[in-house]
Amino acid sequence: MSVPLFLGLGFLISVVVSGLMVLAGVGDSPNHRSSHASVTPTSGGVAIIAAMGMASFLFASASGFFPLTATYAQILSLVFAIGFLGLMDDILDLAALFKLFFMLVVAVAAVQVLGPLSFLPFGGKLIAIPTWLGWALPVIWIFGVMNVVNFMDGINGLMLVVMGVASFFLALIGITMEVIEPFVMMVTLTSAIVGLAFFNFRHKAAIFSGDVGALTIGFVFAVCVLWISDGSQKGDPIYVGPILILPFLVDAFLTMTARARRGEKLMQAHRCHLYQRMTARGYSHTLVAFFYGGTAVLLGLYAFKMVDKGLYHLLNFPLFPAALLGGIYLLVSRRFS
Numbered sequence: 001m002s003v004p005l006f007l008g009l010g011f012l013i014s015v016v017v018s019g020l021m022v023l024a025g026v027g028d029s030p031n032h033r034s035s036h037a038s039v040t041p042t043s044g045g046v047a048i049i050a051a052m053g054m055a056s057f058l059f060a061s062a063s064g065f066f067p068l069t070a071t072y073a074q075i076l077s078l079v080f081a082i083g084f085l086g087l088m089d090d091i092l093d094l095a096a097l098f099k100l101f102f103m104l105v106v107a108v109a110a111v112q113v114l115g116p117l118s119f120l121p122f123g124g125k126l127i128a129i130p131t132w133l134g135w136a137l138p139v140i141w142i143f144g145v146m147n148v149v150n151f152m153d154g155i156n157g158l159m160l161v162v163m164g165v166a167s168f169f170l171a172l173i174g175i176t177m178e179v180i181e182p183f184v185m186m187v188t189l190t191s192a193i194v195g196l197a198f199f200n201f202r203h204k205a206a207i208f209s210g211d212v213g214a215l216t217i218g219f220v221f222a223v224c225v226l227w228i229s230d231g232s233q234k235g236d237p238i239y240v241g242p243i244l245i246l247p248f249l250v251d252a253f254l255t256m257t258a259r260a261r262r263g264e265k266l267m268q269a270h271r272c273h274l275y276q277r278m279t280a281r282g283y284s285h286t287l288v289a290f291f292y293g294g295t296a297v298l299l300g301l302y303a304f305k306m307v308d309k310g311l312y313h314l315l316n317f318p319l320f321p322a323a324l325l326g327g328i329y330l331l332v333s334r335r336f337s
Contacts, residue, residue, distance in 0.1 A: 045213020
């Protein structure tokens, strides 16, 4: 089975399941912080899980070069676990503390499967880090990315466009670094995102991804960043992860910082993200999604070029775009304050 056929398979499964969820999905009623005005089916992220599970097993069965290893199966099991949590939250509106605790447990389990970090790139070298930090950093990364992606899933197409671009470039970097398993998982995720976007990325979304989609996508992306870094024999490109989702990280970090300075309760629902303020000023969901997505494409090209040139060990590799995008964010944010 070729990769293009595999991509088409993941897309087809995602489209079919998304269509079924449009008919049978859980309704999302608008509230004071919603960006939609009518009840819309949600939990479209079930299509992501279905596509990843079915396509992975079919690819493993039909491909002569991709055996389904224990590591892949264990990570896929955790994908199902976090997806189930998101689905239950969409249906039952789970208590925040229970949800966060479950997410933390799954993050720890993922690090247990892949193993903790032993080194970090710095100054062109790999620097050994303490065991406790080797556990803490990847757990915080996985837990944080899941929450950030969920925070940014607030308007039609935004999360799917940015994470679709990020997933595509991470898959490209994975195959460049000759790490097959996370490459296959990211290819599956990318095709599944495109299938769901067919129903979500439009003026009036037919379905929302829901927590099941946002948490699953965030988890898979975060885990595959660590997986590629751990499995590659050509180097340790761990810094590509933050760069590829930098539009979300910058927005989330600076929004939370501004709210903390104003003395607001950080766990309270709000409409302070830049994308929310842009749509409140009359910019369409599609235009805002293209703005964020275009930024993600530029960052993806930058990350791939740096990996191709072998410059991913340098700390200024992630610091330069972070500082640049942070400055641009602050300038644009003043316009919409």
